[in-house]
């Protein structure tokens with residue numbers, strides 16, 4: 001088996017984690033990635049410290065509007081959390097390795113559970129813009145895989161299972177949290193693309209045939225990396241628009257941001273109800 005070189009992803013993640021450990025005594029149990037327009041939950045953390053990604057070694061910098069680019073560490077309902085306000089995407093010119101780097105850092109910090117969120121286009125016609133959807137599974141249609149190349153066994157195994165990538169156990173807890181808030185939470189399959197263009201109507205028809213309910217430009221690489229690391233994963237999509245051709249309307253980023261703001265409030269309520277369940281699942 002090839003040896004992990006010095007300057008390996010593991011060493012770089014450890015260096016980034018070491019800087020973060022120096023800034024705070026908090027050791028997170030749960031990591032949350034807040035996607036486009038969804039950064040608000042981080043403001044709810046108690047005793048928080050925020051570290052700009054620019055100050056963390058090797059951490060990639062978001063370049064798009066709606067992504068603050070800060071790691072916020074703090075507690076919610078006495079549960080220590082690490083919350084990423086914004087992420088990078090392949091379309092920004094980042095390699096898949098850079099896209100997943102923060103997930104490896106969070107794992108070095110000790111998280112066992114990862115909650116990912118994103119903005120997505122709705123393919124399934126019973127979904128509506130402004131709705132929050134729980135990701136049941138994904139289709140990696142980016143054309144790349146973040147773990148090609150030598151495997152570092154300190155990060156995870158060469159071959160690993162993806163059949164419960166979006167944990168059934170955690171999804172049950174998410175449904176319980178949403179129900180407690182009176183929020184409808186349908187499930188859907190997320191298809192991840194590299195972007196940055198939105199899709200054509202013909203592509204969306206094809207993706208519907210493939211079994212996709214949601215389409216977006218993030219998440220799949222991070223979730224693959226999280227499963228490689230052995231993390232238990234949960235994912236939410238904010239439907240900011242119906243996908244191309246579903247309605248006879250063009251799609252634009254301003255709309256994605258505007259609707260994202262609205263869904264952010266729903267997401268924040270679900271996360272607030274969910275975190276205590278994740279920390280202390282009643283049926284475990």
Ligand code: HPA
Nearest residue numbers: 119120121215216217243
């Ligand atoms: N397509 C891809 N990504 C997206 C969309 C979309 O329609 N909406 C928000 N992110």
